[in-house]
Each structure stands twice: as structure tokens, then as C-alpha cells.
Amino acid sequence: MTTTAPSPIVLGPIRTERWDNVLAIDLTSASPELRIGRDQQLPRASLVVTSAARSIIDGSRAGDKVRTIAVVGTNGDPSLHPGLREISENLVTLRNKWYPRAKLVILTDGQRLGDPEVRRALGFYDRPTLPMEWGSAKGFTRMTGCKGPELGQRVHAMAGLEKLHVQISFVRGPVDNTSETELKGIIKRLLEIRPAAVEILTKAAMVSKKRLKPITPKKLESLADDIAEATGLKISLHSEHSPL
Numbered sequence: 001m002t003t004t005a006p007s008p009i010v011l012g013p014i015r016t017e018r019w020d021n022v023l024a025i026d027l028t029s030a031s032p033e034l035r036i037g038r039d040q041q042l043p044r045a046s047l048v049v050t051s052a053a054r055s056i057i058d059g060s061r062a063g064d065k066v067r068t069i070a071v072v073g074t075n076g077d078p079s080l081h082p083g084l085r086e087i088s089e090n091l092v093t094l095r096n097k098w099y100p101r102a103k104l105v106i107l108t109d110g111q112r113l114g115d116p117e118v119r120r121a122l123g124f125y126d127r128p129t130l131p132m133e134w135g136s137a138k139g140f141t142r143m144t145g146c147k148g149p150e151l152g153q154r155v156h157a158m159a160g161l162e163k164l165h166v167q168i169s170f171v172r173g174p175v176d177n178t179s180e181t182e183l184k185g186i187i188k189r190l191l192e193i194r195p196a197a198v199e200i201l202t203k204a205a206m207v208s209k210k211r212l213k214p215i216t217p218k219k220l221e222s223l224a225d226d227i228a229e230a231t232g233l234k235i236s237l238h239s240e241h242s243p244l
Contacts, residue, residue, distance in 0.1 A: 020067035045083025135185025173212035
């Protein structure tokens with residue numbers, strides 16, 4: 001077991017059903033002492049890399065089993081960090097030396113795919129994971145607050161990403177992306193994007209904020225079967241309510 005002092009930037013290893021043992025790197029930690037400056041609420045890239053290196057090296061030497069190193073954002077999207085590319089490149093080097101079998105993952109909402117620097121940074125990851133859980137412009141706007149036309153732009157940008165994993169969180173309530181119309185739209189967009197894999201889940205953190213209801217395991221299985229049959233894509237189903 002690692003004896004590294006707790007860090008607000010590095011979480012874990014955490015045991016998850018989705019990605020096994022995960023070491024999470026939080027690029028949006030809210031700790032004031034870690035911030036870049038008065039006008040920037042994100043931890044400095046150098047501190048992120050140093051904290052990650054310490055945890056990864058100590059964990060490997062202690063025999064900790066890490067199957068996934070995941071870059072996340074608990075107080076915002078990790079793609080907002082101006083040092084994302086630098087951080088990502090260093091994580092690849094650390095992973096290759098200390099956990100060569102671990103997968104490098106980033107969870108991002110995809111809003112900054114138009115930024116060339118963000119796209120280059122995503123190229124460092126084995127599994128850049130982005131949501132595509134909207135079948136219509138109306139549903140997209142209601143679930144994200146973004147303008148409807150941005151959905152088409154998002155689909156186009158995602159179609160050009162290599163090794164892409166698409167995440168779909170199905171919910172019901174004031175917004176329902178399990179309806180026949182929404183499901184057909186989601187399938188259409190998946191066929192345009194052609195991701196390497198699709199991960200289907202329902203997350204309590206997301207649905208509670210929007211007063212939406214999570215989907216039952218039985219319904220999730222049915223939706224997964226429908227998507228797999230219609231697209232031929234690799235589908236995985238995750239029932240746990242976890243951010244990872």
C-alpha cells in the first residue's frame with residue numbers, strides 16, 4: 001500500500017466496476033493554495049504533474065494495482081486547464097514507466113473540441129471519453145444549456161477523434177433521452193461518429209441536479225441491446241452510480 005500523503009489533485013486508487021482500479025487526476029481541484037493565480041481557479045500544471053508523479057511512482061513501488069489513470073474535473077471540465085497538453089504528455093511518460101499496462105483515460109464534455117490544443121492533448125489518451133447522449137437539438141439544449149446547432153458541430157468534431165469512447169447517460173423526467181425519437185437520433189449520431197466503443201450508464205450526480213430519474217438496470221440492458229443491434233459498435237453496460 002502506498003504511503004504518499006493525501007493530495008487534493010490525486011484520488012485513489014479507487015475500485016470501480018467500470019475501469020477496475022483507477023487513479024484519478026483532478027485538473028480542477030478547488031484548493032486555493034494550488035491555483036495558478038488570482039484570476040485562475042485551476043491548479044498549476046507543474047503541481048498537477050508533480051502530484052501525479054509522486055502518487056504514481058510511490059504506488060508502483062508499493063505494489064498498488066492500477067488499471068486506469070483517469071484525468072477528470074470535479075469543479076469543471078479538465079479541458080479548461082491551459083496546461084492540459086503538458087500534463088497529458090507527462091502522464092504518458094509516467095504511465096509508460098511505472099504502469100505500462102494501465103490505460104490512460106480523460107473524461108471531458110467535448111465543448112472545447114474546436115480548440116486545436118485540446119484536440120492534440122486528447123491524442124495522448126488511450127480512451128478519450130466524451131458524451132453523446134442527445135438525439136435531438138431540443139434535447140441537447142435542455143440537457144446541456146448549449147444552443148441546438150452546436151450539436152451538429154459536436155458530432156462533426158467527435159467523428160475526427162481517434163480511439164474515442166462515447167459515454168451515454170440515460171435518464172428520465174423533464175428530459176427523457178430514452179424515448180423512441182431520442183434513441184433514433186442517438187443511434188444516427190453514433191453511426192456518424194463511429195467511436196471505438198460506447199459506454200452506457202446512468203449517473204446519480206448528473207440526474208439529481210436536473211431532477212431526472214436514473215434508469216433501471218433492465219431498461220439499460222434493453223437500450224444497450226438496441227444500440228448494439230443498430231450500430232454494430234462495441235457496447236459496455238455499467239450499472240453503478242459513479243463518476244468513474
